Amino acid sequence: MNPKQKKLIWIAGIVVAVFYFAPSILNSIRYAALIRAQNAARIARAQAAKPSAAQGASPLPASSVAPASAGTVPGATATATASPQFDNLIGIWQGMALLPEHGNCNMKLELRNAPEPGQIKGFPVMVCVQIPVISTGPKTFAQYSPASAVITGKPTGNAVEFTVDKVVSKGEGHCAFTSFTVTPFGSDQIAAEWKEDTCPAGGILLRRIGK
Numbered sequence: 001m002n003p004k005q006k007k008l009i010w011i012a013g014i015v016v017a018v019f020y021f022a023p024s025i026l027n028s029i030r031y032a033a034l035i036r037a038q039n040a041a042r043i044a045r046a047q048a049a050k051p052s053a054a055q056g057a058s059p060l061p062a063s064s065v066a067p068a069s070a071g072t073v074p075g076a077t078a079t080a081t082a083s084p085q086f087d088n089l090i091g092i093w094q095g096m097a098l099l100p101e102h103g104n105c106n107m108k109l110e111l112r113n114a115p116e117p118g119q120i121k122g123f124p125v126m127v128c129v130q131i132p133v134i135s136t137g138p139k140t141f142a143q144y145s146p147a148s149a150v151i152t153g154k155p156t157g158n159a160v161e162f163t164v165d166k167v168v169s170k171g172e173g174h175c176a177f178t179s180f181t182v183t184p185f186g187s188d189q190i191a192a193e194w195k196e197d198t199c200p201a202g203g204i205l206l207r208r209i210g211k
Contacts, residue, residue, distance in 0.1 A: 086155050089120065089182060093190055093206035100200055102173060103130035107204050109192055111182070114152060122151040122162055122180065124192070128172060147171030147196075151180050159183040175199035 153162035162180035
C-alpha cells in the first residue's frame with residue numbers, strides 16, 4: 001500500500017468518524033444541559049423550603065386541631081399508585097453518547113408494564129466502542145459485547161427508579177449495572193442514568209423508536 005492510498009484511507013476514516021460520533025456529541029451536550037436544569041431546580045426547591053421551615057410550629061394548641069372530615073380515618077394514608085405521566089414511558093428507546101472510559105456507546109432500553117401493580121420492567125442493552133474505531137485484533141470484537149440486565153422500577157417523584165433483578169452480561173468493560181433511573185425529557189425523549197459496580201456512572205438521552 002503506497003502513501004497516497006494510506007492517506008485516502010485515513011481521510012475516509014475521519015469522515016466516517018465525524019458522521020458516526022456527531023449524534024453522540026450532540027446527545028452528550030443535551031444530557032449535560034438536563035443535569036444543569038435538574039441541579040437548578042433542586043436548588044430552587046431547597047431555597048423555597050427555607051421560609052416555611054423558619055415559621056416554626058403552629059401557635060394553636062394541640063386540642064384545637066381540626067377534626068378529620070367525615071368519611072376519613074385518622075392516620076390512614078393513600079395507597080401509592082403509578083402516576084399517569086409515566087404511562088408514556090412504555091415502549092422501546094434508543095440513544096448514543098460519548099462516555100468516559102467507555103467511548104461511543106449505544107443504548108437500547110425496552111420498558112414494559114410489570115405484573116405487579118405500579119411497577120415497570122426494563123431491559124437495557126448497551127454496546128460501547130472505544131476510539132479510534134479503525135483497529136483490528138481480538139480487543140476490537142470484544143468491544144461489541146453488550147452490557148445488559150433485567151430491572152424493575154417504581155415511580156418516585158418525577159422519575160422511575162429501578163433496581164437490578166439480574167445482570168445478563170457485563171460488556172466489554174466488565175461493568176455490571178447496579179442501579180438505573182429513567183426521567184421523562186420532553187415529549188418523546190427520556191434521560192437514562194445508571195451506576196455500575198466498577199465503572200463510572202453514566203447517562204444517555206434516548207428517543208422512542210417503537211411501542
